[in-house]
Amino acid sequence: DAGVTQSPTHLIKTRGQQVTLRCSPKSGHDTVSWYQQALGQGPQFIFQYYEEEERQRGNFPDRFSGHQFPNYSSELNVNALLLGDSALYLCASSHTGTGHEKLFFGSGTQLSVL
Amino acid sequence: GQSLEQPSEVTAVEGAIVQINCTYQTSGFYGLSWYQQHDGGAPTFLSYNALDGLEETGRFSSFLSRSDSYGYLLLQELQMKDSASYFCAVARGGGYNKLIFGAGTRLAVHP
Secondary structure, eight states: OOOOEEEOSEEEEOTTOOEEEEEEOOTTOOEEEEEEEOTTSOOEEEEEEETTEEEEEOSOOTTEEEEEOTTSOEEEEEOSOOGGGOEEEEEEEEEGGGEEEEEEEOOOEEEEEO | OOEEEOOSEEEEETTOOEEEEEEEEOSSEEEEEEEEEOTTSOOEEEEEESSSEEEEETTEEEEEETTTTEEEEEEOSOOGGGOEEEEEEEEEOSSSOEEEEOOOEEEEEEO
16 A cells, blocks of 8 residues: 655756646545645645645645645645745645544655755 | 744653653644654654543653643653654644644654
């Protein structure tokens, strides 16, 4: 049983560019949440997707957008990259029926913006 | 607003017991979770408390007092592999909880 998988593992971009990060949830999970983790900090909630719709959103600008596909996989898009977007981006999956307190995290995508 | 406070660093020796405290201020509180993250790794779930009291899972226990907006993670019989960052996270409701994480406590276990 594969856990949460994310791709790519590392990414280097320059300011102003756009990036797409991908996530496949754990088998049987229907909800995907995205988090941004700066070095030495806790994960910060970006948004959550369920039934292909954004269900909740944290305090992130509209440059951050996402998508969920019918197979529950998800993408995180960030436009007009800023230096401050450099961080570890974590995808977490859960199942609506069993609660979202226990999240299963992927190993993340380390994004560096130069 | 919302906030979580936990110590930034804790140091202990192998075999010892360590307690990591977490205080929180938030609306719509549903429960308190704890996650472990090794350097370069993914956060992994340790425990969740929705009700007051102590939850025990092997060497790890977690406690919650809703009236005091306070919880802690207790790690017993510390091992070197327990060296990691530990995050408390508040589950905020609405039918589909989202987790708000603290800044984390870095635990260093020494021989």
